[in-house]
Amino acid sequence: MSRPRRQEPGPGQESVWDYPRPPAIDASGESVEIWLGGERVAASTRPLRVLETSHPPTYYLPAEDFVDGALLRCAGASLCEWKGQAAYFDVLGGDRVAERAAWTYPTPAPAFEVIRDHVAVMPGAVDRCTVDGAVVTPQAGGFYGGWVTARVVGPFKGEPGTWGW
Template identity: 55%
Template structure:
């Protein structure tokens, strides 16, 4: 499938089509807050993001920032760049559990060592994921874990017809 036509970039936006492949890890200067089950489970400014062509950024937070809100989940996956991933169930207030809603790379491949001891979270199952004061939208399609914000121009991997991108 041919690369889609990137959306116009408005002032203050970045195009995900300008992001690199292989992906790049960089420091993020915005605070992340995550709510689940009516409880704030994460509030941190220790954030890195992974940028990859056609994807909204995936944000990684320190495992320690989750306190007791994580437990090992079922399954695993593999990224050709970052390595083997394991999944976590995310625990919120009132006994709410979002199964397999977070993941990390316990032994990341060379170039991605920064991701060791960091966790990424799918925005969809959370009550709210807030990045720098903005409530994010989950990346389309449910498979990928990027966070869509107003400062991004797509189209984004995960929409119908994007499997071959």
């Protein structure tokens, strides 16, 4: 496995290789929208970004910034070594259902208490996500929920051959 080589960020950019481990939380004033089934299912100017080495940011929106009925709690859970146990939602919009496309931490670890009552969405599972009007590219691999924008440079975990990073 080859070692990743950090891309040098340009003006106004961040390198995901400068993000810490354990992750940090950044309160962002960016405008974030999530669309599914031709409908806007969430809009927020109060997202939190979780920043972890080698990963594009994952955006967490206040649950109240989702349209009523857009989130349906579903079965299943997972464990993050940093944040704790996640619970999942199906996302509903228009005539579509994105199964297990969103998650939350009902009782996050103390260092991540600020993400309580916030919901993250897998950008590849919905029609589109935008940050300040720019369309997000989903983090590769289908496992992580990172949002790739022009603001961040990699390389990013998730591409083939990156599992061991």
